[in-house]
Structure formats: C-alpha cells, structure tokens
Amino acid sequence: MAISDVASFAHLSAADVEALGGEFDAIRRDIEAVRGEKDAAYIRRMIYIQRRLVVAARITLFASMFPPAWVAGTAMLAAGKILENMEIGHNVMHGQFDWMNDPEIHSGTWEWDTTCPAEQWKHSHNFLHHTFTNVIGKDNDVGYGILRVTSDQKWHPVNLGQPVYNALLALLFEWGVALHDLDIEAIRKGNKDPKEMKRQLKSIGRKVRRQVGKDYVIFPLLAGPAFATTLSANFTANIARNLWSYLIIFCGHFPDGAEKFDEEQLEHETKAEWYLRQLLGSANFEGSRLLHVMAGSLGYQIEHHLFPDLPCNRYPEMSVRVKALCEKYNLPYTTGPLHRQYGQVLRTLMKLSLPNKPAAPAPQRPARVGRPSPEELRQHRGPIPPQAAVA
8 A cells, every 4th residue: 555545644744744754853863962882882781691692502512412401502592693683683784883983893894693694684674675664566575575464465376375484484584584685586587687696696605604514513513422412402593593583573564553555655755754654564562671682672663663773772762752753643653562463463474375355345226216316317328208307
C-alpha cells in the first residue's frame, strides 16, 4: 500500500507530517549534542565483556568431554557470539560510534563473527533495507526473497512450503544473510552483473573459509582429545546464535502493525514522510535491560529505524520521546511481549503460505418495485417508459 492508505495516518495533514518530522529532527540533534564518553564507555564495556565470555568459553571447552563443561562452554560461546553479532557488530557497522574516531571501533574497519562479509551486509542492510524499509520490490528484507510476509505479495504454489523454508532460514540464518546481498531474485531474472556476482562470491568464500576454519577446524584441533565435543559445542553455539538473531529480527519487522508499502510511496517522499514510514513499518518488543542488550537493542526497532546511526544505548531514552510524539499525533507505537510478537509473525507466515481468500462479492441491491427513482431515470439510456414519465 502507499502510506496514504494506512488508516492510522489518514488524519494527519501535510503540515502535520512536516511538523512531526521536525520533532524527530529535534530528537536527533539533542542526542548528537550529548553523546560522548558515556556512550564510548558503553560500547567498550560491551566489547570487554564479549571477548572475555568467548575466552572463558574456549578454555572451558578444553574439558568439554565432561557434560557440565560442555554445557557451560557452549552457553558462554553462544552468548558471546550473540553479543558480538547483535549489540556490537550490528551497531558498530551502522556507524553509531564512528564519531569516536577509534579505528578499532568503526563501521569502516569492523569485521564481525559470522559468514557474511561486513562490506556486503552494509550494502544490503544499511543502504537498501534502511533506505527502502518495507517497500515491496526495493527492500529485499521483506521475506528475504523466500517468504511471503504480506498479502500484497503474489501467491505462488511454491509458498506452500513456507513453514519448511521458515524453519530452515531460522536454523541457517547466518548463511541466508551471507547470500543476501547477492540478490537471488536479480540472478534468477538474469539482471545480475556477472562480474559483480563473481566478486561477491569470492568475498563470501573467503569469509566462509575463515569462519569454518576457526570454529570447525582450528579450535577443535587445539582442544586435542576434546576435538569432537568442542566441534559439537561450536556447531551448537552457532545454531543458537542463528535462531536468536532470526527471532529478534523477525519480531521487529513482521508482527501485526508493521506496515508494508509499494514503490509508489517513494515518489517525491520527503524526509518527514521517510520518518513516518520507518515508524509505521517497524515494531518493538518489551523486556528487561538484559534482554534488550542481547537483542542488539532491536527491541527498540522503531527507534533504530528512525535513528539507525545514533548510539544504541540511547534508545531507551529516545523511546520515551517517540512514544510521546505518537500520542500527540495519534499514531500507533507497535509493541508487545516478545512471545506475542513472534506468535503473530508465525501466524502470518503460516496463513500466507496459502492463497488469499477471494474477495466477497458486493451485496446486490434488492429489485425495486414500482416507479423508478430519479437516479435510475437519469441513468436510463433508452426512452423513458410512459409510466415512469407520469408525475
């Protein structure tokens, strides 16, 4: 749909939308004015905790032949991988901490612990997804090229397998993300530049070799007698990270209330309308501070889409102001418990694996008995019957 078709937006005039955009600009200016050592200390503390979690996990897995050590090592390794991907890598590569001018904590230099090359992720996510959020045909994150997530997407018999595709995507999420910037749809249609595709595949290959070598060769070999159990621990930690990342991302984009748009929306879109599209197309979830940190602060998906390059530790305070603006302008602020948000996502995916229900036929007017109405006379194209002309 176009943004003008969203019922919750229809009451706003063009002046209202521009005023709302000005208020979002004010939030940005205020956060930029106060960010500083507190924010730098936050991201450095996250990196400190994450690296020590992984070191502790690797050491513990030397004894992974013993079940308690396997469980503890796997849990710490999974937590470390989640923290690095979500709260650190994702947010650093968004440029949220570039202002620090720290060459080690910068969007241009950070390479994260997953199979997707940072360069390709920044193009598919930072540029395409955050520019064209939820615009069907422009944002490849709408269903990730394999899922039907809105009835506006044409149904095809292949969608009957959607429950299976969804489960596989959740389990193998990092691999799906690694292939995402290739744009499988463009390849299928023959629109992909072969040279660019070859370059991307080489980059993915290098990253995959590095990740597979680290997790499934080097560290298991270093564990000596615990090779097999360390290998299984690394595999389990990666699967846990994949499932968690999938859960968090889907809960921010596909529950009830997260609107989808067509390309018509992009014509002459103002900055204020871009803000409004981010607000209407995103969804939050509620939880403890620990939950939000492990989720990469994406429980504040609305704030993240409004201000993707502002420090993630500022989202809680920004959310207070964003909610106040939603109340002021009578706009929805879509949020709910994590389990409910995912329940809605799962219900939608299952429902849309089937064709849309045919639209109900318009009710027929009962036949009029007696003299035709004036409207019927005006619409009559032949000569007026004599009985109808009688006053």
